[in-house]
Amino acid sequence: MTTENTWQTICPTSALIKNSGVCALLANQEQVALFQVGNDTVYAVSNFDPFGKANVLYRGLIGETKGDIYVASPLLKQRFVLNSGACLDDDTFAIKTYETRVIDGQLEIFG
Amino acid sequence: MSTQPKKIVVVGNGMVGHHFVDEMAKHEGYEITVLSAEDRLAYDRVHLSEYFSGKTADDLAMTTPAYYNEIGVKFFTNAKVTHIDKAAKIVTTEAGNTYAYDKLVMATGSYPFVPPIPGKERDHCLVYRTIQDLEDIQASAKAGKVGVVVGGGLLGLEAANALKELGLQTHVVEFAPQLMGVQLDKDGGALLRSMIEGIGVQVHTQKATNEIVDGEECVHRMNFADGSHLETDVILFSAGIRPYDNLAREFDLAVGERGGIVVDNNCKTSDENIYAIGECALWNNFIFGLVAPGYTMAKVTADNILGGEQQFTGADMSTKLKLMGMDVGSIGDAHARTEGCKSYVYSNQPDQIYKKIVVSADGKELLGAVLVGDTSEYDSLLQYALNGIELPDNPDGLILPSAGEKPTLGVDALPDTATICSCLNVTKGDIIAAIDCGAVDVGEVKSSTKAGSGCGGCAALLKKVTDHELEKRGVEISTDLCEHFTYSRVELFHIVKAEQIKTFDVLVEKHGSGLGCEICKPAVGSILASVWNDYILKSDHLSLQDTNDVFLGNMQKDGTYSVVPRMPGGEITPDKLIVIGEVAKEYNLYTKITGGQRIDLFGARVDQLPAIWKRLIDAGMETGHAYGKSLRTVKSCVGSTWCRYGQQDSMAMAIFLENRYKGLRSPHKIKFAVSGCTRECAEAQSKDIGVIATENGWNLYVSGNGGMKPRHGDLFATDLDDETLIKYIDRYLMFYVRTADRLTRTSVWLENLEGGLAYMEKIVKHDHLGINAELEKQMENVIDTYQCEWKTTIESTEQLKRFRQFVNSDTVDGNIEFVTERDQIRPAKGEEKKYGVQIQAVDVTPA
Numbered sequence: 001m002t003t004e005n006t007w008q009t010i011c012p013t014s015a016l017i018k019n020s021g022v023c024a025l026l027a028n029q030e031q032v033a034l035f036q037v038g039n040d041t042v043y044a045v046s047n048f049d050p051f052g053k054a055n056v057l058y059r060g061l062i063g064e065t066k067g068d069i070y071v072a073s074p075l076l077k078q079r080f081v082l083n084s085g086a087c088l089d090d091d092t093f094a095i096k097t098y099e100t101r102v103i104d105g106q107l108e109i110f111g
Numbered sequence: 112m113s114t115q116p117k118k119i120v121v122v123g124n125g126m127v128g129h130h131f132v133d134e135m136a137k138h139e140g141y142e143i144t145v146l147s148a149e150d151r152l153a154y155d156r157v158h159l160s161e162y163f164s165g166k167t168a169d170d171l172a173m174t175t176p177a178y179y180n181e182i183g184v185k186f187f188t189n190a191k192v193t194h195i196d197k198a199a200k201i202v203t204t205e206a207g208n209t210y211a212y213d214k215l216v217m218a219t220g221s222y223p224f225v226p227p228i229p230g231k232e233r234d235h236c237l238v239y240r241t242i243q244d245l246e247d248i249q250a251s252a253k254a255g256k257v258g259v260v261v262g263g264g265l266l267g268l269e270a271a272n273a274l275k276e277l278g279l280q281t282h283v284v285e286f287a288p289q290l291m292g293v294q295l296d297k298d299g300g301a302l303l304r305s306m307i308e309g310i311g312v313q314v315h316t317q318k319a320t321n322e323i324v325d326g327e328e329c330v331h332r333m334n335f336a337d338g339s340h341l342e343t344d345v346i347l348f349s350a351g352i353r354p355y356d357n358l359a360r361e362f363d364l365a366v367g368e369r370g371g372i373v374v375d376n377n378c379k380t381s382d383e384n385i386y387a388i389g390e391c392a393l394w395n396n397f398i399f400g401l402v403a404p405g406y407t408m409a410k411v412t413a414d415n416i417l418g419g420e421q422q423f424t425g426a427d428m429s430t431k432l433k434l435m436g437m438d439v440g441s442i443g444d445a446h447a448r449t450e451g452c453k454s455y456v457y458s459n460q461p462d463q464i465y466k467k468i469v470v471s472a473d474g475k476e477l478l479g480a481v482l483v484g485d486t487s488e489y490d491s492l493l494q495y496a497l498n499g500i501e502l503p504d505n506p507d508g509l510i511l512p513s514a515g516e517k518p519t520l521g522v523d524a525l526p527d528t529a530t531i532c533s534c535l536n537v538t539k540g541d542i543i544a545a546i547d548c549g550a551v552d553v554g555e556v557k558s559s560t561k562a563g564s565g566c567g568g569c570a571a572l573l574k575k576v577t578d579h580e581l582e583k584r585g586v587e588i589s590t591d592l593c594e595h596f597t598y599s600r601v602e603l604f605h606i607v608k609a610e611q612i613k614t615f616d617v618l619v620e621k622h623g624s625g626l627g628c629e630i631c632k633p634a635v636g637s638i639l640a641s642v643w644n645d646y647i648l649k650s651d652h653l654s655l656q657d658t659n660d661v662f663l664g665n666m667q668k669d670g671t672y673s674v675v676p677r678m679p680g681g682e683i684t685p686d687k688l689i690v691i692g693e694v695a696k697e698y699n700l701y702t703k704i705t706g707g708q709r710i711d712l713f714g715a716r717v718d719q720l721p722a723i724w725k726r727l728i729d730a731g732m733e734t735g736h737a738y739g740k741s742l743r744t745v746k747s748c749v750g751s752t753w754c755r756y757g758q759q760d761s762m763a764m765a766i767f768l769e770n771r772y773k774g775l776r777s778p779h780k781i782k783f784a785v786s787g788c789t790r791e792c793a794e795a796q797s798k799d800i801g802v803i804a805t806e807n808g809w810n811l812y813v814s815g816n817g818g819m820k821p822r823h824g825d826l827f828a829t830d831l832d833d834e835t836l837i838k839y840i841d842r843y844l845m846f847y848v849r850t851a852d853r854l855t856r857t858s859v860w861l862e863n864l865e866g867g868l869a870y871m872e873k874i875v876k877h878d879h880l881g882i883n884a885e886l887e888k889q890m891e892n893v894i895d896t897y898q899c900e901w902k903t904t905i906e907s908t909e910q911l912k913r914f915r916q917f918v919n920s921d922t923v924d925g926n927i928e929f930v931t932e933r934d935q936i937r938p939a940k941g942e943e944k945k946y947g948v949q950i951q952a953v954d955v956t957p958a
Contacts, residue, residue: 010918010919011918011919015912015918016918017653017654017913018650018654019626019654020653020654020661022913022918023916023917023918024917024918024919024920025917025919025920025922029925031916031917031924034918037626048926052668052670053941054668054669054670054926054927055670055916055924055926055927056658056666056670059658059661059662059666059670059717060629060658061628061629061632061633061654061657061658062626062654063626063627063628063629063630063632064595064625064626064627064628065594065628066594069626072628072629074657074658074659074666075666075668075670077629079629088558089557089558090558
């Protein structure tokens with residue numbers, strides 16, 4: 001089953017929390033963790049922690065190592081790079097990433 | 112035939128048979144059938160005697176029909192196997208039912224040996240092995256006054272304890288000159304004898320029973336070879352075990368000369384498709400009558416069936432146990448039989464303590480030990496013996512009572528085989544191998560060995576071992592907090608204070624680099640809280656906190672949280688208890704009493720937390736900080752208010768201390784306890800701060816620890832008045848908060864502190880550094896600025912916005928599902944979920 005991806009309006013950017021995460025629900029019921037890093041950049045990745053098997057990644061801490069910005073799972077601390085989805089602690093895992101854009105103060109996700 | 116084995120039949124369902132089933136059932140694709148001759152499924156025979164001290168058959172059960180159903184294991188009780196067709200691979204039971212197998216596992220166990228004494232088959236002559244036996248013993252004991260156990264070994268003494276608990280005048284009759292001849296030497300056996308006689312059990316050694324005949328005053332009269340006799344109503348035989356190997360004999364599996372089904376290192380019998388494990392198996396001409404080797408055999412067998420190559424290579428028979436309340440331990444060559452060995456003996460008659468260690472001729476290796484009356488050194492002695500760790504120069508120091516510190520084992524002394532991470536089974540050797548392959552810090556060791564990725568409880572030990580190994584290779588160990596700060600936590604603490612820095616952003620800009628990470632952010636968050644005590648979820652601090660602190664609850668495996676209201680000293684009014692019950696009921700929360708004397712409510716979704724806390728706060732409760740690196744609980748007993756032994760009002764002191772230090776953020780969690788007398792019901796010596804009442808005031812213990820590496824607290828000061836006690840605690844704790852590394856408990860902190868306890872005494876008692884006034888002032892500030900974080904949170908509409916799963920929807924996370932177990936919820940496992948796990952992850956196979 002495939003569905004056509006589209007840009008979906010999620011929320012005003014004011015609803016994001018700087019240097020921390022919130023979670024959005026897409027039309028196809030996928031959960032997306034959104035992280036605003038600094039003032040401008042918003043990353044969107046799957047909210048599902050493939051190690052802990054729970055929808056929790058938006059509650060993880062944001063960190064940075066050698067320029068890579070990542071979220072550390074709040075369950076067992078595995079780190080996922082926000083722009084690629086790669087797991088820094090186990091390269092057999094990765095999570096899905098999504099494109100984001102801001103139009104008229106509204107955050108949109110392509111998914 | 113190269114097809115995978117599918118059908119596994121297990122004959123016997125004792126502890127070892129059950130362990131095998133448990134191991135095997137972890138793997139998919141096998142059809143496991145259990146055939147048990149008894150009418151019960153497996154139960155704990157090791158703790159059989161507790162049946163008499165109130166445990167029921169259900170308490171002793173190790174499994175239930177429901178559990179076997181759940182893990183998909185077929186089982187049949189009263190199903191005695193009477194026939195094995197090895198060629199067709201079919202077993203038949205007494206009732207004529209047949210079961211085909213690919214692999215057959217014999218776990219038939221053993222039976223008690225009854226010596227061939229005329230009269231042994233009389234009524235009330237019994238053995239001690241099954242629950243049925245216990246029921247028979249109970250019935251016989253009701254009618255009699257005197258009981259005799261034949262056999263003074265380990266099991267015999269257990270049986271004697273059982274008779275004693277049933278109220279019989281108890282005797283032990285032993286053929287050999289001493290008790291527990293296998294495990295103890297002559298002097299150890301003699302002390303044990305006098306201790307046992309001291310509690311009213313009569314011991315008769317060097318007695319051979321010739322016959323059992325009618326008694327005059329009792330049911331039986333036992334006539335001994337030396338002409339003496341003893342009258343008794345009940346006789347229990349406990350003269351060793353014999354393997355149940357009749358099936359093997361009948362159907363041509365190799366058995367040993369004196370019984371036992373012969374197995375090789377794979378636990379395989381003489382038939383390719385049949386294994387034998389536990390007390391029915393004879394390995395290297397030896398039958399292991401202990402449960403641990405049986406468990407190892409079970410594991411090896413499961414591994415072999417799965418195609419693995421694990422081997423059973425014998426087992427250490429060292430034991431430590433409590434017999435009738437007396438501590439007894441035996442390690443290795445207890446009898447000093449090794450050629451050229453030498454012994455050290457410590458004997459203390461008044462306190463009934465006997466200790467002996469046996470060392471090799473060169474004095475370097477520990478070969479064996481006997482401990483009677485005090486087994487506190489058993490664990491470290493066993494490590495020396497098992498791992499061949501070189502002994503210190505004066506090995507007698509290991510067993511002598513000494514005023515100073517005993518030599519302790521450092522990480523360097525741990526052998527390569529020592530398990531560091533027990534979840535993932537990573538040994539010290541694995542860590543060394545990872546370092547040899549190029550890992551240069553803890554992070555890299557973690558990702559290549561997976562150590563510490565289970566429960567994470569080994570993190571501190573893992574770091575110690577890694578650092579130590581790196582240092583040995585000449586790598587300079589950086590005390591930098593992480594890649595963003597080239598300072599240790601202590602240095603950052605000083606910087607924050609000296610420069611009056613109040614946010615992470617300022618600190619990282621002036622003294623660090625980059626954006627921070629999950630190591631430095633919470634550490635700095637904690638420092639800022641300890642120094643300034645701001646509301647931790649203020650917008651400047653929010654992004655620094657771990658999720659537990661961000662949502663003020665402990666995240667559980669399914670992403671829900673637990674809710675723990677504070678109950679100072681474990682005291683709670685019925686009204687508050689009712690509110691907790693009502694809240695738990697309304698929100699359908701799993702409810703459990705914690706070890707810290709309070710109540711934990713599990714399974715709250717993030718969106719439910721504010722409403723739950725509002726109810727609790729409206730009823731007069733406040734946050735318990737169960738989620739924070741901060742003061743958890745002050746455990747207490749009722750003390751002099753109620754208890755007839757109480758010396759001081761420990762309840763009032765516990766409540767006072769909990770209210771005083773609640774909310775204090777620290778490098779790790781802190782636990783207290785206050786006991787009202789020296790009986791120590793609150794277990795204060797296992798806490799970071801332990802207070803024990805004396806006739807004249809309070810004794811203060813510091814840096815105790817339960818958990819992964821238990822440590823008894825050190826006695827810091829005695830007979831303190833209330834005021835001095837509180838001053839000392841203020842100073843001690845604040846010095847810890849200032850100087851400890853992140854995630855370091857007070858126990859490890861003190862052990863690593865140069866100067867140790869003596870140094871802390873100089874500071875706290877004699878103001879050695881001249882900072883006591885400052886430490887007290889800082890503590891006052893924390894106490895004065897305390898706020899209930901949950902109260903502040905539910906009063907802020909801004910904060911409440913964060914407590915929902917989705918920023919764009921009010922629906923809840925459908926992946927959180929519960930099932931009912933023992934009348935309460937628990938998280939559904941993958942296969943139990945209605946909608947299945949929402950896998951939104953993509954596997955990436957590296958090209």
